[in-house]
Amino acid sequence: xxxxxxxxxxxxxxxxxxxxxxxxxxxxxxxxxxxxxxxxxxxxxxxxxxxxxxxxxxxxxxxxxxxxxxxxxxxxxxxxxxxxxxxxxxxxxxxxxxxxxxxxxxxxxxxxxxxxxxxxxxxxxxxxxxxxxxxxxxxxxxxxxxxxxxxxxxxxxxxxxxxxxxxxxxxxxxxxxxxxxxxxxxxxxxxxxxxxxxxxxxxxxxxxxxxxxxxxxxxxxxxxxxxxxxxxxxxxxxxxxxxxxxxxxxxxxxxxxxxxxxxxxxxxxxxxxxxxxxxxxxxxxxxxxxxxxxx
Numbered sequence: 366x367x368x369x370x371x372x373x374x375x376x377x378x379x380x381x382x383x384x385x386x387x388x389x390x391x392x393x394x395x396x397x398x399x400x401x402x403x404x405x406x407x408x409x410x411x412x413x414x415x416x417x418x419x420x421x422x423x424x425x426x427x428x429x430x431x432x433x434x435x436x437x438x439x440x441x442x443x444x445x446x447x448x449x450x451x452x453x454x455x456x457x458x459x460x461x462x463x464x465x466x467x468x469x470x471x472x473x474x475x476x477x478x479x480x481x482x483x484x485x486x487x488x489x490x491x492x493x494x495x496x497x498x499x500x501x502x503x504x505x506x507x508x509x510x511x512x513x514x515x516x517x518x519x520x521x522x523x524x525x526x527x528x529x530x531x532x533x534x535x536x537x538x539x540x541x542x543x544x545x546x547x548x549x550x551x552x553x554x555x556x557x558x559x560x561x562x563x564x565x566x567x568x569x570x571x572x573x574x575x576x577x578x579x580x581x582x583x584x585x586x587x588x589x590x591x592x593x594x595x596x597x598x599x600x601x602x603x604x605x606x607x608x609x610x611x612x613x614x615x616x617x618x619x620x621x622x623x624x625x626x627x628x629x630x631x632x633x634x635x636x637x638x639x640x641x642x643x644x645x646x647x648x649x650x651x652x653x654x655x656x657x658x659x660x
Contacts, residue, residue, distance in 0.1 A: 406585040407479055407593045407617065414476035415594050415617050421467040421474060422483075422615060423563075426598055436559055436602055437611050438464075438485055448487040448609055449602070455489035455609055459645050461638055462486075464613065479593065480618050482637040487611040488645040490652050495557055495603045497656040498610060502562075502599075502648060503552070504655075505530045511651035513643045516543065526552040533572075538636045542591050543572040545582055558603045566595040590619030591636075610648055614641045 407415070429441065439447030439460070447460045464483040466473035475481065490498060501508055505528065509518030517533040528550040536542050547568040554560040569592055570582040594617040602609045616637050653659060 411476050411479035418467045418474045448489050459642050460487045479620050482616045484614050484638050484641050486641045486645050488649050489609050490649045491607040492658050493607050493652050493656045498608045498652045501652045501655045508651050512647035543575045545570045560601040562599040564597045593617045
């Protein structure tokens with residue numbers, strides 16, 4: 366026997382943008398879109414695509430950093446549109462854009478078995494120094510409270526510019542999912558005006574029964590595949606009046622079930638974008654606090 370779920374009536378004072386999340390939540394709950402039947406680890410094809418995508422992305426980044434100018438990615442792919450400007454002060458607010466897909470052999474690297482998300486974002490932090498910013502982002506034992514998506518944060522080990530860190534993450538979009546994650550972060554600080562870092566998630570484990578005495582990590586076959594992989598590539602540039610922080614975020618999640626892209630596609634693809642926006646906002650707030658300033 367099948368069950369037909371009828372969309373609720375949308376009154377004139379309920380714009381589509383506000384009502385669709387509620388409709389989507391009801392559909393997910395009744396249709397099994399996010400059911401365990403569609404769970405599990407990424408397929409070998411998805412892992413191969415991710416590895417190729419990461420290799421192509423990091424190869425490009427290494428070439429850009431070795432070249433030196435332009436230093437910021439936005440000045441290469443969106444000159445004049447981002448936070449940084451060729452003349453005048455940096456633009457306020459958080460800048461975010463979808464990055465062009467990494468390619469191999471002239472063709473974008475994609476897979477039908479997963480979604481690879483790639484976003485670029487930046488923010489200008491006025492009145493701070495590079496020391497303020499790097500001091501804040503590397504203070505993993507104390508900076509978690511500034512990030513909306515971070516429930517807990519701590520440094521596991523540190524050897525010079527190489528850090529191993531633990532983050533308990535929360536991702537919310539219609540539903541809320543929690544993860545225990547571990548990351549290796551490597552910093553490069555060639556001079557006082559610029560720096561870069563590379564963060565690679567070495568563990569991502571979805572949690573169950575969060576906040577209870579039975580909270581635990583799910584086994585890979587029970588995970589729902591909302592976040593299989595997560596890397597981030599950072600650049601920090603001191604400019605007159607402050608510091609520009611830029612981040613390239615790449616992640617991989619499960620693919621959207623066939624025929625449901627029209628309903629859930631926009632929401633699934635917006636999660637990494639919104640998380641990047643919140644992260645950059647948190648860095649700005651935290652770095653200002655470390656410098657003894659407020660927005």
